[in-house]
Amino acid sequence: MSTDSTRTAILRAAERLYAERGFGDVTLRDIVAAAEVNLAAVNYHFGSKDELITELFVTRSIATNRERLNELKAAEAAGGGRAPVEDVLRALVGPTVRGCLGPDSQRSDAARFMIRASIEAIPPIRKIKNREIDHLRKFAAALRRALPGKADEEIFWGLHFALAMAHQTVRDSERLLRLSDGVCDLDDVDGVIDRVVNLAALALTATKPAAADKAPARRGGR
């Protein structure tokens, strides 16, 4: 093999197992069994378990960020340097949702691995995760361009809620599925993305006093 097949076999097996079962439940022995390689190969090729996880996370993190930024740039280029709020949000949450929901064939271990990483926040990952902030700032900036005059506070909350809804939907899709008894269609990936994007956009574009049809926003319950 011209490519180091043992190395990549370990990476693929680890990514798949971690995506399926989480970090806590997967041992090196599980990984090497799935990859059909020797136990010592992990330490030979990666140095340690933590370095294996770190390499996986860094690689996927870069890929995800690039994918998001590509969509953002495409959207902004189409709009002459400014994209509608919806498109900015879609670029932010689309890649992850698309990789985690939908038919099995379309789901990616990579996206589900990243969700696991964001959930369990294992030490080797926690250190790197700080860079995500800088990445998100680029989307905050794009939202500012889309909403001139909007207060920063609102921008950040909108961004946060968009991520929260997308993230939680892919993370615990089972609960929504069971709660709704199948009424909520999580295989309609674009539909899910639209729900998240539209609601977050609503948060960002709605006029301040929130003119809902009834029950004006009241503060300080109980």
Add this chain to the structure above:
Amino acid sequence: MSTDSTRTAILRAAERLYAERGFGDVTLRDIVAAAEVNLAAVNYHFGSKDELITELFVTRSIATNRERLNELKAAEAAGGGRAPVEDVLRALVGPTVRGCLGPDSQRSDAARFMIRASIEAIPPIRKIKNREIDHLRKFAAALRRALPGKADEEIFWGLHFALAMAHQTVRDSERLLRLSDGVCDLDDVDGVIDRVVNLAALALTATKPAAADKAPARRGGR
């Protein structure tokens, strides 16, 4: 002590440590050290580590659900059997948010423990967690009463998004804090709850075609 002080010392120490550091990073030896009791006391009083966690989770789960239902019933009683959407949602997300955010003195290990439990989904917890669905159905029913004629699908999505936003906000408040450089005030607990509740209510009450001021909801990105 009339109350079994060793037992409760273990429970308190375990709850605090699990809340602070998660299940993966806390060993029985950590717990008994914090509780200042002997290692064997855990197995003597609880049988096993899993049973200790189960007892913690069951106790807190019941308490949380009761707190939520109390608020819901109070709200519905005040409205003659029907509460406004906002109040239903507030009863759902309020207890958790209030227990996890705000000044240290007001934060509770119990609420943060429950968040950890919902994040890490350890085997002993996973089995019990199914009951949460039944609990949430009561809130879905209350939302149906508040929004007669609304499609069930929308009810469930609204409920889901409300939980998603609240949950993610308390779970990763640090990220929002750093992203916004302190602009978003997470110590204003009622303010946070209002944001979540109002946005979720907007999702539930907004007319279907989502008449935002610009960029009509479009389907099928990329």
Add this chain to the structure above:
DNA sequence: TTGCATTTCAAACGTGTGTATGAAACTATC
């Protein structure tokens, strides 16, 4: 006090984990 049940304690056990070792197998260059 005596006797018995409950609780605490130090110490050890068995198991599963990540990691290290040193020899064997393989690959490529001369």
Add this chain to the structure above:
DNA sequence: GATAGTTTCATACACACGTTTGAAATGCAA
């Protein structure tokens, strides 16, 4: 085909974990 460098392999190590054990300490009724 011999040699040096790389990769694989079976095996073992060291350690931390949850759990068990049996004796000591404590509480409490008669």
